[in-house]
Amino acid sequence: MITVNDIYKSFGKVRAVRGVSFDAPDGKITGLLGPNGAGKSTTLRVLYTVLKPDQGSATIDGSDVVTDSLAARQRIGALPHGAGLYPHLTARENIAYYAKLCGLDKPAVDDRVASIVDLLEIGDFADRRSKGFSQGQRTKVSLARALVHNPQNVILDEPSNGLDVMATRSLRELILKLKDAGRCVLFSSHVMQEVAALCDDIVIIANGKVAIDDSVDGIRNRTACDDLEDAFVRAIEMVEPD
Amino acid sequence: MRTLFTVFLKEVVDNLRDRRTLASALIMGPLFGPMLFAFVISLSIERSLDDIDRTMELPVIGAEHAPNLMRYLLSRNIEVTNGPADRAAAIEAVTLGTHDVIVIVPAKFGEQLADTIPAKIELISDQANTQADRDARRVRSALNSYSQALAAVRLVARGVSPMVLRPIDVDEIDVSTPSGRSAVLLGMMSYFFIFALLMGGMYLAIDTTAGERERGSLEPLLSLPVTRGQLMLGKIAATCVFMAVSLLLSLCSFFVALKFMPLEQLGMTPNFGPDVVAVAFLVLVPFTLLGAALMTLVASFTKSYKEAQTWLSIVLIAPTLPILIVSILTLRPQLEFMFVPSLSQHLLLVDMIKKEPINLLHVAISVVSTLAIGAVLTWICARLYRREGLLG
Numbered sequence: 001m002i003t004v005n006d007i008y009k010s011f012g013k014v015r016a017v018r019g020v021s022f023d024a025p026d027g028k029i030t031g032l033l034g035p036n037g038a039g040k041s042t043t044l045r046v047l048y049t050v051l052k053p054d055q056g057s058a059t060i061d062g063s064d065v066v067t068d069s070l071a072a073r074q075r076i077g078a079l080p081h082g083a084g085l086y087p088h089l090t091a092r093e094n095i096a097y098y099a100k101l102c103g104l105d106k107p108a109v110d111d112r113v114a115s116i117v118d119l120l121e122i123g124d125f126a127d128r129r130s131k132g133f134s135q136g137q138r139t140k141v142s143l144a145r146a147l148v149h150n151p152q153n154v155i156l157d158e159p160s161n162g163l164d165v166m167a168t169r170s171l172r173e174l175i176l177k178l179k180d181a182g183r184c185v186l187f188s189s190h191v192m193q194e195v196a197a198l199c200d201d202i203v204i205i206a207n208g209k210v211a212i213d214d215s216v217d218g219i220r221n222r223t224a225c226d227d228l229e230d231a232f233v234r235a236i237e238m239v240e241p242d
Numbered sequence: 243m244r245t246l247f248t249v250f251l252k253e254v255v256d257n258l259r260d261r262r263t264l265a266s267a268l269i270m271g272p273l274f275g276p277m278l279f280a281f282v283i284s285l286s287i288e289r290s291l292d293d294i295d296r297t298m299e300l301p302v303i304g305a306e307h308a309p310n311l312m313r314y315l316l317s318r319n320i321e322v323t324n325g326p327a328d329r330a331a332a333i334e335a336v337t338l339g340t341h342d343v344i345v346i347v348p349a350k351f352g353e354q355l356a357d358t359i360p361a362k363i364e365l366i367s368d369q370a371n372t373q374a375d376r377d378a379r380r381v382r383s384a385l386n387s388y389s390q391a392l393a394a395v396r397l398v399a400r401g402v403s404p405m406v407l408r409p410i411d412v413d414e415i416d417v418s419t420p421s422g423r424s425a426v427l428l429g430m431m432s433y434f435f436i437f438a439l440l441m442g443g444m445y446l447a448i449d450t451t452a453g454e455r456e457r458g459s460l461e462p463l464l465s466l467p468v469t470r471g472q473l474m475l476g477k478i479a480a481t482c483v484f485m486a487v488s489l490l491l492s493l494c495s496f497f498v499a500l501k502f503m504p505l506e507q508l509g510m511t512p513n514f515g516p517d518v519v520a521v522a523f524l525v526l527v528p529f530t531l532l533g534a535a536l537m538t539l540v541a542s543f544t545k546s547y548k549e550a551q552t553w554l555s556i557v558l559i560a561p562t563l564p565i566l567i568v569s570i571l572t573l574r575p576q577l578e579f580m581f582v583p584s585l586s587q588h589l590l591l592v593d594m595i596k597k598e599p600i601n602l603l604h605v606a607i608s609v610v611s612t613l614a615i616g617a618v619l620t621w622i623c624a625r626l627y628r629r630e631g632l633l634g
Contacts, residue, residue, distance in 0.1 A: 048465040051630050074467040084458030088259035089252070100248045101466045129259075142462065 001026050001184055002047060002153055007056035009042050016042040018208040019056070024186040024201070026152070029179050031199035032188040035236060039208040040188040041081050044157045047186070048078035060153055074102075077151035081158050083142040087131040091122060091141045094130055095148050102149035116144045119177075121170065135162035143171070147178075154178055156187035160194060172198060192232045206236040245468045249476025253450060254483065263445035267484050271438030272491035279434060280499035283427065287504050298377055301325035303332060304347035308363075311347070311388055318384045329364070336366045342374035343367045343381050358396070421597040424510035428595050429569075432588040435492055435526055436561045440533050442488020443481040444554050447537035450477040452550040470627040474538075478620055481534035486527055493519045493526075513597035521600075525590050528609045531616030532583055539623050564588075580607035583615055 002024040009017040017039040024030035032040045045051040047058055049069040057064055063071035085094050092113055099109040117126045122140050125133070130141060139159065147154065156175075160168050175198060178185050189195050195202055196216050204211040204219070212219055212235045216228070223238075225231035257263045296319070303325035305312050312322050325344050326332045332344040346364040354361035363385065367378035394404040454460040464470065497519050500512060540557055544550040564585035573579075575593070580586040586608035593600055 045461075050461055050464050070467055070469065073465060076465065078462060078465040080458070080461040080465065082458045083462045086252075086256055086459060087457070088256045093255075097248070097252050098462075098466060101245060101463075101468050103245075103467070146462065 001061055002030075002058070002155075002186055004043065004047070004058045005056050007043065007046055007053040007058060009039075009046060009051060009053050016208055017046075017053075020205065020208070020210055021056075022201075022203045022210060022213050024153075024184050026184045027179060027182045028200040029175060029185045029187070029198055031195035031202045032186065032205060033190070033192065033195045033202055033232065034188075034205035035190060038205045040190075040205055041157055042208075043205070044078075044155055044186070044188055045080070048076055048080070048155050049073055050080075075151060076153045076155055077146040077149065078154075079139075079142055079146045079156045079159055081161070083138075085130040085133070085138055085141055085145075088129060090127050090129050091133075091137075091144075092117065092126045094141055095145050098145045099148040104149060112148050112150070116148050119147075120144045120174065136164060136167040139163060139171075140167070143174070151183075153184045154186070156185070158188055158190070160189065160191070168194075192228050196228050204232065204235045206239040209239050211235040211239045245472040246476045246479065249473055250479045250483075253446065253477055253480035257446050257449060257480070257484065260445070260449070263449065263484075266445055267442040267488045268491060271441030271488050272495050275434035275438055275492060276431075276496040276499040279431065279496075280503050283505075284503050287508055297321055298380065299323050300343060300345060300381060301332075301335075301341050302345045302347060303328070304349065304351070307347045307349055307351045311385075314388050314391075315381075315384055320381065320384060332366050336368055336374075339368075339371070339374075342371070342377045345381065345385075355392075419597065420506075420509055420511035421513040421595065423508070424505055424512035425592050425596040427505070427510065428512050428514070429588070429592045431496060431595075432591040433562050433565055434496070435489060435522070435591070436529060436533075436584055436587065437558060438492035439485045439489040439526065439529060440537065440558050440561070443485035443530070443534050444537060444558070446477075446481040446484050447534065447541045448547055448550040448554065450481070451538055451541040452544045453547050455545075456547055471624040474624045474627050475620070478531075478534045478538055478623065481538060482530040485530040485533055489526055489530070490523055493523055513595055518594050522591055522594060525594075525605060525608065526587050528612040528616070529583060529587060532612055532619060533616075535616050535619035535623055539619055539626065542623065542626050575604075577604070577607070580604045581611045583608075583612040586612070 004020055004022050004024075006019050006021050007017055008015075008019060020039065020043050022030070032043065034040050042051065046053050047060070047065060049065045049072055052066055057066065059065065060072040061075045063069075063075065065072045085091075086097070089097065095113050095116060096109050099112050104112060117123050120140050120143060122137070122144060125137055130138065133141065139162065143156075143159065146156075160171055163171060175185055175187070179200075199216070201213065201215060202219060203213045212222060214222060219231050219235065220226060220228070223231040223234040225234050298320055300315065300320050300322055301324065302312070302322045305322055305324075315322055325346070326335050326341075329346060332341075332346060335341045336344055344366045346366070348362055348364075351361050351363065365378065365381060365385070368374050369378070393407065397404050397406065454463070463473065497514060497516070500514055505512060537554055537557055540553050541550040544553055561584035564582050565588045568579065568585060568589075575589045579589055586604070590600065590605060590608060
């Protein structure tokens with residue numbers, strides 16, 4: 001369960017996030033939707049404790065991301081935007097490194113790495129060094145790395161970026177599996193269709209503010225648009241500019 | 243502690259697989275320095291040694307005016323050849339570098355000698371040319387000793403003892419030992435060791451900071467349930483180990499290189515046996531913490547791998563400064579110097595090479611102060627990693 005309570009974040013003069021609030025409950029998929037530069041990544045970076053909000057607060061399963069960041073990090077698995085691997089380590093070593101850092105002991109590490117390699121179907125290249133991996137392979141390994149310790153909350157920043165149709169499809173299946181297992185999944189995207197096909201709740205962000213936080217049907221109703229793309233554009237227009 | 247060890251182990255394995263890191267840690271620093279040093283020293287020793295025995299050719303104009311002098315020169319291994327046509331041609335030849343030194347004996351030489359008027363001889367050389375100047379010095383000293391020999395003969399002919407011209411006889415007693423003399427030459431080696439040490443960890447320091455950020459692997463790492471201090475310490479520990487290995491290799495390779503340097507021919511016997519290698523390692527190894535933390539700190543501020551490389555090459559030179567200042571001012575080792583890292587290691591190393599007794603208090607101050615500064619820098623690194631600005 002992720003709770004975001006009126007957070008603000010500026011970088012110099014750029015006010016990236018200006019009062020974002022929403023909840024991402026367990027057993028549901030929450031989509032963070034918005035145009036480029038809307039503040040999606042900044043919001044997610046606050047949630048996985050890499051950035052500190054200037055104002056407001058956020059909690060992961062009740063742990064504050066600023067005052068109790070270590071406990072919050074224990075409850076999340078994060079896939080940052082453009083996450084990189086260690087090129088000289090194999091995919092399996094990359095994943096095992098994270099498992100060890102999450103405090104798993106040796107047998108548990110081997111066990112978890114083996115099962116996540118199966119789950120994400122990366123066995124073919126798991127023992128190759130990640131230097132020459134394609135974007136899709138890299139994303140899968142990064143995802144495996146983020147999920148290796150079975151986190152209750154999963155935060156994915158534009159996970160489908162650079163993935164082909166097959167990979168996007170298996171990613172979608174994985175996200176649904178996580179939902180069925182009662183996890184809280186929060187992911188960002190700028191593709192309306194992708195979010196609509198998957199999410200129980202959609203939070204549309206524009207100009208650092210929440211435009212709409214509702215279900216797919218709720219968004220259609222409130223914007224009076226049947227077409228999702230139109231609804232997305234209408235929602236963004238509802239936010240006043242700076 | 244387990245987190246720290248996990249990070250440490252990963253960085254070691256990761257970097258052992260990186261050819262560039264390996265090359266700079268195990269080959270560039272440790273082998274390049276001592277080899278270059280051995281090569282330059284051997285070359286200059288050989289040159290200065292064979293100088294005296296070497297027969298040099300000396301073009302002389304008007305050799306026929308001074309046959310005795312020519313015979314004397316030959317006895318000093320200076321072979322007289324025919325010079326250019328005239329004085330102008332001689333000056334031109336020296337200016338152009340066709341000849342290094344040319345001597346002109348004027349026609350009146352014999353006459354002046356007979357009249358006991360100072361007989362004039364011209365020596366043409368280019369004193370700005372150090373190579374040529376060595377030959378000129380040799381000719382000059384030969385001419386001077388011929389002149390003195392003549393003077394003695396003249397005094398004896400007049401019934402005066404040649405001792406009249408030597409009121410004082412200076413007898414120099416050199417207390418320097420062969421090891422002490424070698425320290426003059428080998429003192430600069432301490433910088434090579436520090437250089438090798440820093441080179442050994444340079445790419446690690448970059449890879450674990452700027453490299454990790456550039457690759458995009460820093461952000462996911464920071465979202466793991468570990469403290470940033472633990473991450474930092476693990477990284478710095480790995481850098482320290484690479485630096486220590488590099489240092490040990492460079493000490494050993496210098497030990498081997500010394501065997502190929504003809505230092506004994508210069509009356510130098512450096513005290514650099516296996517025991518000195520071991521002690522030097524122990525004296526220098528505290529510098530790894532300082533070096534690793536300093537390099538990590540500097541690399542943390544940079545935005546990219548390339549930028550980090552640029553700044554770290556400046557850090558490579560920084561430890562020479564204290565050594566350089568002290569050598570220029572020729573200061574004697576003092577207690578206060580032991581508080582200055584790199585300088586203290588240098589002075590202790592020179593003492594060892596000189597085979598002088600090692601002052602344990604000096605060693606203690608050097609070790610403790612170097613470690614203390616290293617610890618402070620490490621602490622600053624760990625603090626820095628709590629800043630979000632680090633993510634760029």
